[in-house]
Amino acid sequence: MAAVVGLALAAEWRRRRALIWTWVTKATKYTSAAGRSNIEKVLVANRGEIACRVMRTARKMGVKSVAVYSDADRNSMHVAMADEAYCIGPAPSQQSYLAMDKIMQVAKKSAAQAIHPGYGFLSENTEFAELCNQEGIVFIGPPSSAIRDMGIKSTSKAIMSAAGVPVVEGYHGEDQSDQCLEDQAKRIGYPVMIKAVRGGGGKGMRIALSDKVFREQLESARREAKKSFNDDAMLIEKFVDNPRHVEVQVFGDQHGNAVYLFERDCSVQRRHQKIIEEAPGPGITPEVRKKLGEAAVKAAKAVNYVGAGTVEFIMDSKHNFYFMEMNTRLQVEHPVTEMITGTDLVEWQLKIAAGEKIPLTQEEILLKGHAFEARIYAEDPNNNFMPGAGPLLHLSTPPSDSCIRIETGVRQGDEVSIHYDPMIAKLVVWAEDRQAALRKLRYCLRQYNIVGLSTNVDFLLNLSGHPEFEAGNVHTNFIPQHYDELFPSKGAISKVSLCQAALGLILREKMVTDTFRLQSEDKFSPFASSNGRRINIPYVRNLTLHDGENNVNMTITYNHDGSYDMQMQDQCLHVSGCVSSDGDSDYIKCSINGVVCKSKIVILDDAIHLFSLEGSERIGLPVPKYLSGASSAGDQGGAVAPMTGTIEKVFVKAGDKVQAGDPLVVMIAMKMEHTIRAPKSGTIKKVHYQEGSQANRHAPLVELVEEEAESQ
Structure with missing residues (x-):
């Protein structure tokens, strides 16, 4: 049966991607003089999901992979996936993943012909790209000159303006005095964006709404930029009210060719960082799409770009767009582009780095369907999306197939470290149109269950289900504008969930006592009974659960037929059921007053977690005073x-x-x-x-x- 299902999925994939085989066949004609055999081993100078992502494609292409890792990542997923792995230092990234000399030593020791930097860390570091060139190691990225020109926002704006790419009004000058920047902000007119010239990922970026807060925001942006990029130079530009953030995936090769693979909309953000992306952009007409793509290619050719890059634009309500910056690397959200074009962009990177031409011409790159990517983070949306860290005590995901991708670098039992980005995974879905893709995204989010730390999964469900998001009316101010709907006040836990939790506790207790009875020589011991008549457990028992700060008192009556009557306040519910397991997760199936319901259940020392397609609940368990620790x-x-x-x-x-x-x-x-x-x-x-x-x-x-x- 499994084989039949597998064949059906494969057939569906072939049907939707029929042209891709033709493109791949044609792509094999394009080889450099040196040939692809030049890259037989690649060092991935990164960690987490992007390192795993690169290694999967390398393995598919028959290329060996080398991992580097810090002390904190010794047992991580990317280390386990690699063909070879080398420790490069302590947990702080400055002493490990940003240590160019250590990574270069590993490249030489492992005899890697190329280095893939992933994103972040050294991916847009001019010095590292030049060091690779000096050492005769292929840097899988653009020329260092392109990184340098596009990495400095003031320089990139000047180049784009000269190339005829529309840019936003701003100040990109050399005078970096506080007074000059403040004067320029007044000239441009508030509100303004304060940006680190070498910024990225929302770091070193602040919005100043008036001159009263300008200096404070400037100082904060400078500190963060110095810490992240070792450069606190700033630029000022006009803040476009409620803009869209639209970016175009481009690719260039060493033969002067450049193409675009359509646009992604990344408008919905928190802390100036993307949280959900989609391709293509909702509501963008074919005419605007063509103009966006051509402008992006013009930008790439202006700096003789090679490899994968992203040209980012801001777009107003009338679909006028302006160059914002160019990311000279593979973007976090590249999978949505792969899903709508049927491509493997990492494979393209490796081929182009080996000297091949771009596998497809512009005319051969076709757009089909719609894709979403939701970034699942360890963070607390109710506390201003404060990042978190901690163990993944329970982790279960929807099953992957040709239309659903789980891009991750962690497994159940791993820990999200305080030292690095708190992203747990990227959930990527594809369907024939936007509404179908959105339904699939929400369905999969409900199956993405995590226990052990706070995540943004429930927030992503609220966001993807918002009527304005469904309508495609997205912009960078979406979350603040719809705050009340996205952060609804939490109601009381339903009585159904409370009954499920109580039944889960009783059935776990029964399992423990049944195990004791099987292992005990005294089959008549009162401790080997879980029918409500065991010593110190009366026929009727009381149980207290926690709904947030509120106690829920329950009176539970054990019935002879194995069912239970659960009294809460003025209502009595008749409950029966069982717990089953699929090997990875436990499920509680119960009948409550004749209505059957099923949920995934995770029981910890201090809480019970329930997951169903209707949502998730956390029901607290009372902790004995002797275990709760001394109060402050x-x-x-x-x-x-x-x-x-x-x-x-x-x-x-x-x-x-x-x-x-x-x-x-x-x-x-x-x-x-x-x-x-x-x-x-x-x-x-x-x-x-x-x-x-x-x-x-x-x-x-x-x-x-x-x-x-x-x-x-």
Whole structure:
């Protein structure tokens, strides 16, 4: 049966991608003088899902892969996937994944002919690209000159303007004094974007709505840019109200050819970082699509681009578009382009790096269907999308096929580290049209179940189900504009879920006692019974569950037929059921007053997690006082660390008076800068951490005495 299903899926894939075989056959005609055999082993200078992604294609092409890893990634998925793996240093990326000399040493030791940098880290580092060239190792990316020109935003804007690509009004000059930048912001007119000239990924980027906040936002952007790119030079440009973020995938080769593979819409963002992407862009006409693609190719040719690149535009409500920047690497969201064009862009990268021509001409690149990518992060959307870290105690995903891709670098039991980006996975889906793809995305999100840390899965469900998102009315201000609908107040946990949780506990207890009975020589021991008559467990028992901060008291009656009557407040429900397993997950199937329901169930020491197509619930379990730990000495007031991170800057000292909202400290965590502000007005009593020290999550950073308390 499995073989028949597999053949059916393969046939469907061939039907939808019939032209691809013709393209691939034609592509084999294009070989360089050196031939593809030049790249027989590639070092992947990255980690996580992108390293795994590159290795999968390398394996498909018969190319050996070499992994590098930090101490924190010793047991990671990308290390397990590689043919060879080498440790390159401690967890901090500055001492490992950004250490060019260490990576080059591994490349030589492993005899790798090429280095694929993935995205982030060294992928857009001019010095690294030049070092590879000096050492005779192929850098799978564009020439260092293109990285340099496009990596400096001021330079890239000038080049694009000269090439006839439309650009946004702004200041990209050499005078970097605070006063000059502020004067330019006033000239351009608020609101303005403050951007690091070497920025990317939302780092070193701030919005200044008025001159009152300009200096503070400028200083914050400078600090983050210096930390991320070792360059705090800034540019100022006009902030387009509610724009769309539309980008075009381009490819160039060493023979002067360049093509575009259509556009992606990446408008819906948080913290200036993408969260959900789709291809093609909703509502974009074929005429605008052609203009976008031609402008992107013009941009690529202006810098003699080679390899995979992305030209990013902002687009107004009338579909006028303006050059924003060019990412000289493979983008995180490249899978949606692959899904609508039937291509493997990593395969293209490897072929073009070996000197081959682009496998397809512009006319042969066809757009079919619609694809979405949802980035699944370890973060708390209800706390301003604060990044998180921790173990993946339970991880289950929808099954992959030709229309559903799971791009990830973690497995159940792995830990999302505080040292790196908190992305857990990318869920990518394809269907014949946008509405069908959106339905598939939501269906798959409901099957993406994670326990152990906070994630954005429920938020992505709310987002993808929003009427305006369904209509394709997307823009970069989408989340703030629809905040109330995207962050609905949480209602009480349903009685059905509470009954499922209680039944799950009872059945787990039964399993434990049944196991005891089988292993015990005393078959008549009262501890070998789970029918409600065991010593200290009466025929009728009380159980307390937690719905957030609220207690839910239940009275449970054990019936002789194996069913249960569960009394909650003024309602009594008749419950029966069982727990089954598919090897990876446990499912509870139960009948509640004659209505059958089924959910995935995960029981931990402090909570029960339920997952179904209707949503997910977390039901808390009471923790005995002797296990709960000593309580704190009371709320001392002040600010605590929202997560584990490094104290980058301290603005206050003991005795300083502050107002609510004043910045107290800046933390660097999960590669992002977070400003911790005063929760109330008062006087600083004590600062617990110095600059450069590391603070754990929930640790008190600054003690604050309120104004009212001072006056007493």
